[in-house]
Amino acid sequence: MSRRIRITFAKTGPLRYIGHLDLHKLWERASRRAGVSLAYSQGFHPQPKIQLASALPLGFSSRCEVADLWVEDEPNPNLQNELQTALPSGIVIQNMLEVEERGPALQTQVVASEFEVTLLEEVDAEALTRRLSAVLEAATLPRERRGKTYDLRPLIESLAFSASPAPSLHMRLTAREGATGRPEEVLAELGIAIEDTRIERTELIFI
Amino acid sequence: MLIPTQIEQKLDRVLLKVSKPGRYVGGEVNVTVKDWDKTPMRVALAFPDVYDIGISNVGLQILYDQVNDRPDALAERAYAPWVDMEAVMREEGIPLYSLESFHPVRDFDILGFTLPYETLFTNALNMLDLAGIPVRTVERTMEHPLVIAGGHSTMNPEPMHAFIDAFVIGEGEEVIHDIIDAVKKIKMSLRTRREVGSEAISSLEDADCFATNRAARNDLLLALAQIPGVYVPSLYRVEYLDDGTIAEVSPLVAEAPKKVIKRLVAKLPPPPTKFIVPNIEAVHNRVSVEIMRGCTRGCRFCQAGMIVRPVRERPVAEVVAAAEAAVKATGAEELALLSLSSSDYTNILELVTAVGEKFSGQHLSVSLPSLRIESVSIDLMEKIKSRRTGGFTLAPEAASERMRRIINKFIPDEDIINTAREIYARGWVTLKLYFMIGHPSETLEDVQAIADLCKRVLHEGRKVAGNRIKLNVGVSTFIPKPQTPFQWVACDTPEKIRAKQVLLRQEMRDKNIKLTLTSIEDSLLEAWLTRGDRRMAEVIYSAWKSGAKFDAWNDQHHFDAWYAAFNEHGLDPDFYTYRQRRTDEIFPWDHISAAVRKEFLFQDFRQSLEGQIRIDCRQHCFACGILPTFTSVRRENPGDHWKCPEVKSPARKPVEALPVL
Ligand code: SF4
Numbered sequence: 113m114s115r116r117i118r119i120t121f122a123k124t125g126p127l128r129y130i131g132h133l134d135l136h137k138l139w140e141r142a143s144r145r146a147g148v149s150l151a152y153s154q155g156f157h158p159q160p161k162i163q164l165a166s167a168l169p170l171g172f173s174s175r176c177e178v179a180d181l182w183v184e185d186e187p188n189p190n191l192q193n194e195l196q197t198a199l200p201s202g203i204v205i206q207n208m209l210e211v212e213e214r215g216p217a218l219q220t221q222v223v224a225s226e227f228e229v230t231l232l233e234e235v236d237a238e239a240l241t242r243r244l245s246a247v248l249e250a251a252t253l254p255r256e257r258r259g260k261t262y263d264l265r266p267l268i269e270s271l272a273f274s275a276s277p278a279p280s281l282h283m284r285l286t287a288r289e290g291a292t293g294r295p296e297e298v299l300a301e302l303g304i305a306i307e308d309t310r311i312e313r314t315e316l317i318f319i
Numbered sequence: 320m321l322i323p324t325q326i327e328q329k330l331d332r333v334l335l336k337v338s339k340p341g342r343y344v345g346g347e348v349n350v351t352v353k354d355w356d357k358t359p360m361r362v363a364l365a366f367p368d369v370y371d372i373g374i375s376n377v378g379l380q381i382l383y384d385q386v387n388d389r390p391d392a393l394a395e396r397a398y399a400p401w402v403d404m405e406a407v408m409r410e411e412g413i414p415l416y417s418l419e420s421f422h423p424v425r426d427f428d429i430l431g432f433t434l435p436y437e438t439l440f441t442n443a444l445n446m447l448d449l450a451g452i453p454v455r456t457v458e459r460t461m462e463h464p465l466v467i468a469g470g471h472s473t474m475n476p477e478p479m480h481a482f483i484d485a486f487v488i489g490e491g492e493e494v495i496h497d498i499i500d501a502v503k504k505i506k507m508s509l510r511t512r513r514e515v516g517s518e519a520i521s522s523l524e525d526a527d528c529f530a531t532n533r534a535a536r537n538d539l540l541l542a543l544a545q546i547p548g549v550y551v552p553s554l555y556r557v558e559y560l561d562d563g564t565i566a567e568v569s570p571l572v573a574e575a576p577k578k579v580i581k582r583l584v585a586k587l588p589p590p591p592t593k594f595i596v597p598n599i600e601a602v603h604n605r606v607s608v609e610i611m612r613g614c615t616r617g618c619r620f621c622q623a624g625m626i627v628r629p630v631r632e633r634p635v636a637e638v639v640a641a642a643e644a645a646v647k648a649t650g651a652e653e654l655a656l657l658s659l660s661s662s663d664y665t666n667i668l669e670l671v672t673a674v675g676e677k678f679s680g681q682h683l684s685v686s687l688p689s690l691r692i693e694s695v696s697i698d699l700m701e702k703i704k705s706r707r708t709g710g711f712t713l714a715p716e717a718a719s720e721r722m723r724r725i726i727n728k729f730i731p732d733e734d735i736i737n738t739a740r741e742i743y744a745r746g747w748v749t750l751k752l753y754f755m756i757g758h759p760s761e762t763l764e765d766v767q768a769i770a771d772l773c774k775r776v777l778h779e780g781r782k783v784a785g786n787r788i789k790l791n792v793g794v795s796t797f798i799p800k801p802q803t804p805f806q807w808v809a810c811d812t813p814e815k816i817r818a819k820q821v822l823l824r825q826e827m828r829d830k831n832i833k834l835t836l837t838s839i840e841d842s843l844l845e846a847w848l849t850r851g852d853r854r855m856a857e858v859i860y861s862a863w864k865s866g867a868k869f870d871a872w873n874d875q876h877h878f879d880a881w882y883a884a885f886n887e888h889g890l891d892p893d894f895y896t897y898r899q900r901r902t903d904e905i906f907p908w909d910h911i912s913a914a915v916r917k918e919f920l921f922q923d924f925r926q927s928l929e930g931q932i933r934i935d936c937r938q939h940c941f942a943c944g945i946l947p948t949f950t951s952v953r954r955e956n957p958g959d960h961w962k963c964p965e966v967k968s969p970a971r972k973p974v975e976a977l978p979v980l
Contacts, residue, residue, distance in 0.1 A: 125344075125346060126341075126344035126345055126346025126598070127346060127598065129334060129340040129341040129343075129344050130341045130598045130599055131341075131599075133600070134341065134598060134599050134600060137600075137604075138598060140650070140652065141348075141596060141649065141650030141651065141652070142348075142650060143650070144646070144650035144651075144652075145348070145647065145648070145649065145650035147647075152682060156706070156708075157708070158682065160682070170335065170340060171334065171335045171340065198348075198650070199348075200346055200347060200348050200596075200598065201346065202346050232332075306335065307332050307333070307335065307336070310331075
């Protein structure tokens with residue numbers, strides 16, 4: 113029977129520019145480099161059993177990504193070190209623990225994400241606060257994305273501005289299947305260009 | 320020029336505007352990042368196509384390791400930015416930079432292009448321009464990197480002569496060190512001279528400095544020309560006859576050899592194992608071990624078979640150890656055992672058995688390309704593959720007896736049918752067959768034979784494995800390559816190619832057959848570039864100026880630009896493609912030698928006209944030119960890792976020691 117290892121990791125630097133599928137591959141290869149035997153699915157095209165909690169948009173860094181790896185090996189107290197050495201420098205393991213092997217899929221456990229948006233261009237704090245309130249007070253925020261209209265407002269759980277140490281926005285957006293708030297949509301609503309920001313996911317909220 | 324941190328800052332602000340930004344940030348496992356300031360010689364290795372293609376190039380990886388293994392040198396990489404990124408870079412003033420340290424490519428001492436195929440030429444020009452390096456070699460000074468290039472396409476370097484300072488002819492593992500040494504010597508002497516004369520700066524001294532610079536660059540080019548296997552085109556003059564063919568190519572200085580003979584490594588050095596692992600999807604997600612270099616079959620259309628002689632093998636133990644080290648270092652899910660003809664590797668059964676055992680149960684897929692058409696090949700595949708995925712590939716190339724004799728690849732129909740039937744019977748669903756059309760003496764009957772053969776294969780396959788089987792047929796277009804017996808042959812005209820392709824399409828309408836054809840324009844472009852002379856350089860330049868790039872990509876066609884460029888320079892494209900060469904013609908590439916004699920190639924060409932087969936030269940040496948050229952190399956490297964006969968005669972004594980009669 114395989115064991116299910118839950119890894120919380122930071123994704124920074126050049127690794128911000130790799131997507132969800134590439135991240136899957138990255139864990140697969142890092143495991144092989146580290147000598148970790150992953151469990152594989154059955155069938156004609158066996159795939160390594162890896163789950164990632166929630167896709168992170170390209171360009172965002174994160175301190176709190178979560179991956180589940182199913183491994184065939186005996187418990188190994190050195191596993192974190194061995195895996196870390198095999199990872200590219202932009203992936204840093206924060207912690208690791210064994211979880212219930214047959215528990216529900218990781219993706220179904222996430223309910224919300226928190227983001228910190230650093231504003232790189234000078235901002236008029238007062239004007240921004242006014243726009244923030246307008247967004248929060250709106251009953252609905254109809255927006256269009258990829259040809260579909262949807263309401264952004266219910267996806268925003270919280271939104272705040274802080275002027276120091278660096279001007280930044282803090283937001284908590286829902287992240288359920290079919291109801292995922294995207295920080296760049298909130299920024300667009302606030303009239304802030306994404307190129308003028310640096311976005312980091314700071315927390316994943318689980319059920 | 321920007322410094323690395325400025326480049327990184329700028330990138331941070333723009334990368335989300337482009338597709339696949341992971342191409343432009345480096346940060347891969349197994350890269351080597353050395354201390355820039357403490358390393359005197361800096362080499363930028365460039366592959367002029369996008370990252371996802373270039374990252375899989377083994378040649379570049381070999382050079383990367385060779386250079387980085389030297390304590391006095393570092394190697395970093397650059398690839399061609401895709402069109403969206405190029406636009407952003409030009410707009411933002413970001414120069415071409417290296418992925419390891421984000422230094423502008425212009426700040427390196429040497430910029431080396433890997434040019435395996437000709438359709439990369441315009442991209443090389445574009446990368447020079449993006450780097451802020453003058454595109455033309457005459458405009459460069461010691462302030463610019465030395466621009467070198469190697470790879471199979473440089474077996475005819477002339478079309479690129481105006482843009483590359485020095486070409487590497489042949490294998491690069493050793494010669495790269497000679498080049499670095501030569502550049503280092505000149506640069507060191509320049510630096511000391513500069514330190515000595517740096518008390519005061521006046522305009523007079525600037526002029527002086529300029530003169531020193533010029534002299535140093537001249538010295539460097541002369542020094543490079545004396546390295547075996549290095550071709551410095553600016554040291555040669557080409558004269559033409561009235562009909563546009565070449566009258567004479569002559570060296571301008573004593574230092575430049577009349578003929579530049581390719582370099583080869585006597586014994587294959589250990590293969591690379593610390594492959595750089597891309598963080599994004601690449602065309603080949605695999606590591607590879609080259610099991611053997613060269614091929615003795617002598618197929619007349621195959622440039623690699625002619626220019627990569629002699630055959631040299633790596634021992635089984637070395638291959639297995641390298642495969643294991645590469646998988647461990649990269650975590651790759653796929654391993655390829657590379658050669659031009661796997662079945663000819665002496666201990667192939669021993670090798671696949673060892674590899675199969677070593678990696679069984681490790682979820683690693685192993686591939687073994689270029690297998691002979693015989694049932695033994697199926698046994699080999701079964702040994703290394705636990706599952707029958709990915710299809711089975713065979714390359715009969717021709718389907719009529721006449722064409723098979725002309726191209727010197729003679730595989731009887733029955734062998735093909737029997738092997739195919741066996742492949743389907745043993746559980747493979749997909750069979751891929753590769754053919755070639757477009758030899759000028761090929762008729763529609765010869766092409767019909769391809770369709771007939773494919774239909775028979777499918778029919779036989781259905782008998783043993785039912786209706787689920789698939790047959791993928793790839794039909795490429797023949798291009799008469801330099802340094803092959805077909806260098807005298809013309810290309811088939813587009814009308815004839817079109818008629819042949821139409822026939823194939825009509826004849827192979829079957830839902831289980833998937834037919835892939837090469838576009839006629841792509842073949843034309845490759846033919847111009849591979850057969851071009853020095854005058855082609857201006858055509859390349861103009862085509863690039865009017866937007867031609869990524870010529871290897873089907874969706875990036877710029878044929879109008881190419882035709883306009885020919886027009887602008889008063890050249891007829893047909894001169895390069897549809898002309899049967901005179902038997903005494905001097906080719907633009909005749910002063911570049913793959914050590915295979917022109918007389919040998921010509922004799923082989925004559926034999927092809929008579930439909931004569933030449934057997935594998937392992938069984939009988941035809942004295943192609945390799946042994947006479949590398950007699951002493953072979954004498955010093957006896958043993959059967961070379962597939963040419965051994966040289967038994969003692970080394971000839973120096974002439975002055977001979978008794979005077
Ligand atoms: S020298 Fe002889 S054996 Fe060697 S490659 Fe040439 S023909 Fe073949």
